[in-house]
Amino acid sequence: MLPYLLLFNGAALVVCIILGLAFGFDWRVYSGLAAGNLLMLANFVLIGVTAEKVARCRDFRRGRSIAGISYALRYTGIFAALAGLLTIKAVSPVSAVIPLVFPKLYYTFFHIKLNSQKEEQNNDS
Numbered sequence: 001m002l003p004y005l006l007l008f009n010g011a012a013l014v015v016c017i018i019l020g021l022a023f024g025f026d027w028r029v030y031s032g033l034a035a036g037n038l039l040m041l042a043n044f045v046l047i048g049v050t051a052e053k054v055a056r057c058r059d060f061r062r063g064r065s066i067a068g069i070s071y072a073l074r075y076t077g078i079f080a081a082l083a084g085l086l087t088i089k090a091v092s093p094v095s096a097v098i099p100l101v102f103p104k105l106y107y108t109f110f111h112i113k114l115n116s117q118k119e120e121q122n123n124d125s
Helices: 002-023 027-056 059-089 091-123
Strands: none
Touching: 002 027, 002 091, 027 059, 027 091, 059 091
């Protein structure tokens, strides 16, 4: 996933630079990209910690409960951090949210690619 995230980040940075050249640079755009990336990375780390906790849990219901609570807390934390940064006008809202969408783009692309490969294999058989 890392090469694609780097590619998406590079593309977002190039777009921001082009828009900056055309309309003037705003430091909040770049701080938004940085903050969004930090939140995305923190989200991945917390997902890993939660996965370990759930894997060690022997009770299915308790594991599902831990995963659900973690999901709610992670997204509450992300939105609280973004709200705080937006309140003090430290980031641009669009550029802060863009990196949080990258994993969804990756999963969608991977799913489409995987399904097209399965269809090709089924057609070849």
